[in-house]
Amino acid sequence: MQIQNPVLPGFNSDPSIIRVEDTYYIATSTFEWYPGVRIHASKDMVHWNLVTNVLDRLELLDMKGNPSSGGIWAPDLSYADGKFWLIYTDVKITDGAFKDMTNYLTTAENIEGPWSAPIRVNGVGFDASLFHDEDGRKYLVQQTWDHREYHHPFDGITLTEFDTDTMKLKPETARTIFEGTDVKLVEGPHLYKINGEYYLFAAEGGTVFTHQEVVARSKSLDEKSFVVEPDGPFLTNFDTPYSYLQKQGHGALVDTPGGEWYYASLTARPWNHDTESSTDPRGWSTLGRETSIQKVEWDEAGWPRVVGGHGGQTFVEAPKDAILTEAPADHSQHDEFTDAKLDMNWNTLRVPFSDEFGSTGDGSLKLIGRGSLVNYHDLSLIARRWQAFYFDAETKVKFDPFSYQSMAGLTNYYNHSHWSWIFITKNDDGQSVIEVAENKGGQRNGTYTSYLKDDAIVIPEGTEYVWFKTKVRKESYTYEYSFNGTDWTEVPVVLDAAVLSDDYVVQSYGGFFTGAYVGLAAVDYSGYDTTAEFDYFDYKELGDKQLEDGSYSWEASESRFG
Structure with a gap:
């Protein structure tokens, strides 16, 4: 071996x-x-x-x-x-x-x-x-x-x-x-x-x-x-x-x-x-x-x-006396939230998952909207590590936002000042809409950018669930949405994955020791505890190297560029 x-x-x-x-x-x-x-x-x-x-x-x-x-x-x-x-x-x-x-x-x-x-x-x-x-x-x-x-x-x-x-x-x-x-x-x-x-x-x-x-x-x-x-x-x-x-x-x-x-x-x-x-x-x-x-x-x-x-x-x-150990082929994860305890691969920030976050079990994860994604104290977010350069992650969410101050969706996250997400929120006309936003360095808590602004995607009346997906492709990543879980539409925003790296974060913040995560979050800084319900989460690794035919390989090279 x-x-x-x-x-x-x-x-x-x-x-x-x-x-x-x-x-x-x-x-x-x-x-x-x-x-x-x-x-x-x-x-x-x-x-x-x-x-x-x-x-x-x-x-x-x-x-x-x-x-x-x-x-x-x-x-x-x-x-x-x-x-x-x-x-x-x-x-x-x-x-x-x-x-x-x-x-x-x-x-x-x-x-x-x-x-x-x-x-x-x-x-x-x-x-x-x-x-x-x-x-x-x-x-x-x-x-x-x-x-x-x-x-x-x-x-x-x-x-x-x-x-x-x-x-x-x-x-x-x-x-x-x-x-x-x-x-x-x-x-x-x-x-x-x-x-x-x-x-x-x-x-x-x-x-x-x-x-x-x-x-x-x-x-x-x-x-x-x-x-x-x-x-x-x-x-x-x-x-x-x-x-x-x-x-x-x-x-x-x-x-x-x-x-x-x-x-x-x-x-x-x-x-x-x-x-x-x-x-x-x-x-x-x-x-x-x-x-x-x-x-x-x-x-x-x-x-x-x-x-x-x-x-x-x-x-x-490998050691000459190695004893073969069984382990999964990769780190892909599918979670339908049937257990009252979170899977071992999930992490929260700073404190354990509790009733203050929401609940899990019975086939769904409920997150109570609390502080924003820059919050050090009260943040309803669960996330798991990026463990491959190429992967897809998706979820299905039900959320009725109270106002533009309430948001819920799928995030790629490094720390409080470096993250992005696709989420459901309310626009000024009272419609539920889909927005993509990014927060990145430039100051201590980052610089926030709404990418869709007045062109936020209006969710059709009577829509109960929205599906979100992110596709990470080493140097960049994108977000997609669906209203039926089958037909997907890519949001025309390509984000630089480097923003979620140790080496980018160190340029503006002294703590740069973790790595990128993908996860689920609910925010309601109005304080009205609007709750999001996530039906499932799927993280599928595609490999560490993209080949010319568009497929993915797990083969590593002795050279960074070989």
Whole structure:
């Protein structure tokens, strides 16, 4: 078997990988999306299944009011003493000098829970991980934040002993063990003890095209005792602009039962418009930061090296002792909302789905119109990740808007300031109409554009349901509507998919860490709670590559442009 990267396509970043007996688990960041921390499982590293979303109740996570790309940064999953340990960070501030945050710990005997009530650990810095030493002692290893304008904000990697009797840190033991290289922005630390030496893996360069992973080692955990791997970095795509995979770096190391080694890393697959240079801009990552896996070998001096070079490979040899794992062929989803609980692939923003949103079950999803799509507090939206460059998504909705202040429909969404949607609303003549609007950068909350304005499509009298569809075709996407579910009309508006990419968002907003979503939303900022009823939702992946005959292929290339 071969591992084909990325193994977790679409917004699955900052992977923390472990092995428990014959099963591998990867925990990934979720930022402001709820529930927090996705965990996938596999026995072969090739095929992965989503098995749980850990932070699924307010006791564990309440992000109401969190900024976009705040919330859960770089969770760390480990296994020791017969149970799983999860360290996670809730970041409350993303812009400016401060990064107010709290690190928490929760544990469970089973990966699917129940997970214990959270223990507040500290707020020194984000990207915290828990190291279980061979002598039974435990340490929190973390990026350290410095708000002072005359210091670099990334103030090295701090190690602090954790007391398992009190379940608290010992602040008096805190020390900086690694300051990073001159690339700066050192973060994402994971510590391992291998053959009697401590190995520290850490990310640098920011989670953009300059991203990299470095390795340092030491015979002790003394202050500033770690020495950087020669001939590094360990992993980067900064100098491999034509590679299919870009931005590789932040991640974690794992061994197999047979003694092989692998490294799970975040990655991205940017694309360019035909009118752009292939290297500047390097591209637009609409699927966000994904997860890749690279094979690792150890050189004669005991340093880890990525097989194939520090740029990594799209196709990687699977473990020799891999156990075939069954998993769906793609991530297509059809939901008729017959269950009282949302499917695991659905996410909400900042808080869990509740009666305040509406209800699901009995064959429909009812969303109560609340705040606009720029709202940080009260937003009736459920959405799922884009996980392929080419897909169709559609829904069927019944909605009787009160006024132009009430809207409901199908959205493609990145964050509060970058989104679009096709929706039902009221015009000034009191008619129910279909409109397409987009919100994109230019200011903090984006710039809003109504594309149809006075030409909004009037919904015929007596129409009970309207069908909406979006067709995403890598560089662009469109919307369609139907009044019978069979005959579709395309709205003559072609939208640039780049607007829903990390690389576009960073131009106007400091939090650019997620990826594009497609979903369902209801807005009624008049406060009259107008409710939309969605009959079904269908997300159908068409592949990652469009062929000349118009069909779609899942084949990946080692080159971005091959």
